[in-house]
Amino acid sequence: METIKNIIIGFGKGGKTLAKFLAQKGEEVLMIEKSDKMYGGTCINIACLPSKRLIIEAANGVEFTDAVNGKNEMTTMLRGKNYHMLADEKTVTLLDGEAKFIADHEIEVKTTTGEVKQYCGERIFINTGAVPVMLPIPGLAESKAVLDSTAAMEQATMPKKLVIIGAGYIGLEFASMFAQYGSQVTVLDLHEQFLPREDDDIATAIKHDFEDRGVKFELGVKIKRIDQETVYYEKNDTEQSIAADRILVATGREPNTAKLGLENTGIELTDRGAIKVDDHLKTTVDNVWAIGDVKGGLQFTYISLDDFRIIKDQLYGTGKRSLADRNNVPYSVFIIPPLSRVGLSEKEAQAKGIEYELKKLPVAAIPKAQVLKDPRGLFKALLEPKTGQILGVVLYGAESFELINMISLAMKMRIPAAILRDQIYTHPTMSESFNDLFK
Incomplete structure (x- = not known):
């Protein structure tokens, strides 16, 4: 040996x-x-x-x-x-x-x-x-229509009708992408609440924007079985079904x-x-x-x-x-527009009894968002009331995946929000939104 x-x-x-x-x-x-x-x-x-x-x-x-x-x-x-x-x-x-x-x-x-x-x-x-989690759903392994996240990106042709099992971050990225290409997308999820980890106002805005592009959600469902191209599920004690060209399993x-x-x-x-x-x-x-x-x-x-x-x-x-x-690790979900977060959300701060000062800015108020023709979204920041230190930021809007890294660095170096508020930024950029977000 x-x-x-x-x-x-x-x-x-x-x-x-x-x-x-x-x-x-x-x-x-x-x-x-x-x-x-x-x-x-x-x-x-x-x-x-x-x-x-x-x-x-x-x-x-x-x-x-x-x-x-x-x-x-x-x-x-x-x-x-x-x-x-x-x-x-x-x-x-x-x-x-x-x-x-x-x-x-x-x-x-x-x-x-x-x-x-x-x-x-x-x-x-x-x-x-x-590796992808494949739930023990009867008929899943036998169905030729079922895809995991890897196979979904190898399709030779775009599915006209797509069912996605799982409304987590991976499922939503694929839902956003395929809807943009023109697929008719329906998302099924076990949870009654949409994006339960996120603040309610953020989750509501994201769901509205998805539905505005034609994506349908069936929440609080239990998948019963898959018969080739048909998914059978139970909602409100009633069995329902939906057929699709492809069934994407995005359950983590x-x-x-x-x-x-x-x-x-x-x-x-x-x-x-x-x-x-x-x-x-x-x-x-x-x-x-x-x-x-x-x-x-x-x-x-x-x-x-x-x-x-x-x-x-x-x-x-x-x-x-x-x-x-390893504290305050940022993450981004590449839906359209993207969602990015670091630190505490408002929901988490309330659950932990942490006092905070809340700052909000609609993305529509940012000039660069109008230039990009995408004014959807909301920026939120939680500050420590006495010191002005940043406790957490949620950015749902264009180019948030770049902005969140600046916030993460500020938190790591304990740079107070007032510094970002008074910083001179180039114009028009999404980063200059910090002038207004941290007012």
């Missing part, structure tokens, strides 16, 4: 960045990836970048088939770039295959060519990401641990099936770490990148950086 200093399982954001860093330090790295279509990880191949490319193309009026072809060209280019980023390093070995633990520091890899190889790793980093993602053979190790899982880690991303086995979605928590590629920074600091730094430092 060959011994390798660093074994990384999964070519995702945190893992590939770590591999490159270690290679530049002259360290030996074995990178294992089960598919040559996933070099670079989920984000560039089947998630963030291809989905956002399709969303932008929809907003630009590009035909669906042309948009998919352009998306495929982009992902192929990025995949090749990521491959060479590691393959061209002298101390990195890329191995296509599926890895399984046979002991705490020993793995077996069944390669794509059918070989079985075994390795012992002095350090092992698990970076296998997450779960850590990808099922085939890792963790039962052969001392690596423990959380109640939700994620790999249990401490604040330094160490598992319950020495010199084995977990990076990215597989460890649970926020499923963002920028979280995986920050996981790399934590591990880098342990191997070649002070070791002080940890998950405890």
Whole structure:
């Protein structure tokens, strides 16, 4: 059995960045990836970048088939770039295959060519990401109309009628995108309340804008079964049905641990099936770490990148950086217009009994929004009454995915809202809205 200093399982954001860093330090790295279509990880191949490319193309009026072809060209280019980023390093070995633990520091890899190889790793980093959750709905597995989020972006033709199961953020991004392309979209969801994590005024505005574009919502439903292209569901104790060309299941993602053979190790899982880690991303086995979605928590590629920074600091730094430092992480939902948030929402502040000063600004009052021909939305900010520090901001409106990073930085550096209020911004821009939002 060959011994390798660093074994990384999964070519995702945190893992590939770590591999490159270690290679530049002259360290030996074995990178294992089960598919040559996933070099670079989920984000560039089947998630963030291809989905956002399709969303932008929809907003630009590009035909669906042309948009998919352009998306495929982009992902192929990025995949090749990521491959060479590691393959061209002298101390990195890329191995296509599926890895399984046979002991705490020993793995077996069944390669794509059918070989079985075994390795012992002095350090092992698990970076296998997450996979779509497919609910145990009768008929779901047998239906040829059912898609997951990956297959939804590979369709050769646009579905004229689309049913989406799940009104979470992923489901809404696809609903927004396909509606923009011209699909007739219906969204089914178990919850009675739309976007329960968001403030009621924000959720109401988003739902109104979706419905204004023809998207239909059926909330508080229980999916009973799927019969090929028909979904049967129960609402108000009455069974109903809806037929569609395609049925997209967008009911979340779960850590990808099922085939890792963790039962052969001392690596423990959380109640939700994620790999249990401490604040330094160490598992319950020495010199084995977990990076990215597989460890649970926020499923963002920028979280995986920050996981790399934590591990880098342990191997070649002070070791002080940890998950405890990770506060006020921003996120964006790329619907049209986009929703972005960081820190406390008004609903959360009220639930925790935290005093706040509320600031609101309708997006229609921002000159750049009129230039962009999209005045929809609402900006909200919560400030600490005595100090003027920003407790949280919700931005539902054009270009919010750029603005939220400025807010996140201000919160991290404890810059009070008055500084953003009095800042000189270029004009016309969406960022100058802070002059008015923080008045």
